Structures are given as structure tokens and as C-alpha cells.
Amino acid sequence: MRQLNDKKINEEQQSQEPNLKGTLISVVLLGLFIIIAWGSIFYIFMDR
């Protein structure tokens, strides 16, 4: 019985959307880092 309940809970969890807020924030931070790094190097290239 207990095993059956556990299974039900598992299925319920899987059907829900996973919470990806932290992932989104990390991806945005990484994206910003790449853009800022690229932009500053491009600025040096154009400036000199």
C-alpha cells in the first residue's frame, strides 16, 4: 500500500512543470557575462 502511494506521488510530481527559475537566472547571468566580455574586447579592438 505504501509503495502504491509513493508511486502516485511520483507521477503527480512528474506531471507538474519543473521549477527552472534558478536555471533561468544562471543562464541569464552566463549570457550577460559573455555579452559584456565580448563587448569590452570589441571596444578595445575598435578603439586602438
Add this chain to the structure above:
Amino acid sequence: MHLHKYEKIWLIFGIGSLALFLVVLGFGAFWKGTHPQSHGATIDPENIEAHDAFQSENLGLTKVDEDKYIVNIAASAFNYDMGVDEDGNPVKKITIPKGSTVLFQITTKDVVHGFNVSGTNVNMMVEPGYISRMETVMKKPGEYTVVCNEYCGVGHHLMYATVEVTE
């Protein structure tokens, strides 16, 4: 296929940046004519004097027009040959007025050398059998050291020159 809302955001962003960078690359290559510095111009490394630009009297700085200069250099281990001055001493420093357009033309008689006017975008590999060319505008006054940045042998660190950009 089900995608999470956030996944859509970063996929669109990632693919968008890839497309943008390809456009930037294509713009540089096909519109602005950016290409490798040794752009298929060949020369016999055993006999570089056969090429007009590398005859000993044409080495070094030549003024071709108002604000337009050509610098011809024959690199070899461990020296940049930029011709001789009036007294017959080898030229180690060239002086260019600010804002002028300079075409650097370099080749090597022996091994691979580098040519980097440090602090500027002039940075080339000099390979035997090829002529490396790069045109640039010297915008900022100052004294720039030219260094060989491809290891060329025991005297590699002794291989340098100076470019001075005056007001």
C-alpha cells in the same frame, strides 16, 4: 514536444546570438574585406629581393602620398630589416605622424616570425613563402614596441623594433 517557457526563452536567445554572430562574421568577411594577413600572396623565401617591395633600397618607411605610408620589412632570425639610414646604420625605429594610413608589408627569409605592434591591432604571423600585409590608421600618438610573438629560435626575445607615432 513540450518545452518549458524558460527553455524557450534561452533557446531563442542562444540561437538568436548564433545568427547575430554569423551575420557579424559575414559582414566583416564579405563587406569589409577582412581576411588573413598572408592572403595568398606568395614569394620565394630564398630570393625575396626578386619582389620590388623587399629590395634593400625599398625596405623601411616610404611616404607614398599625403598621410599615406608603406613600411616594407624583411624579417629573419633575429632581426627586422627596415633598411639603413643616411649614415648606413640599420633602422630600428620608424616615425609616423598621427592619423596616417600605414600599410605594413612583411615577409621572412627563414622561419615563421611574428609581427606585433603592441598596443595596436597590427598583429601578424609572417610565414616563409608568403607576404603578410596589413593596413592600419595610427590614431594614437606614442611609442610602440614591435615584437616577434612567434617563437623563432634562441634569439627570439632580441627581435624587436620601435614605431613612434608623433602628434
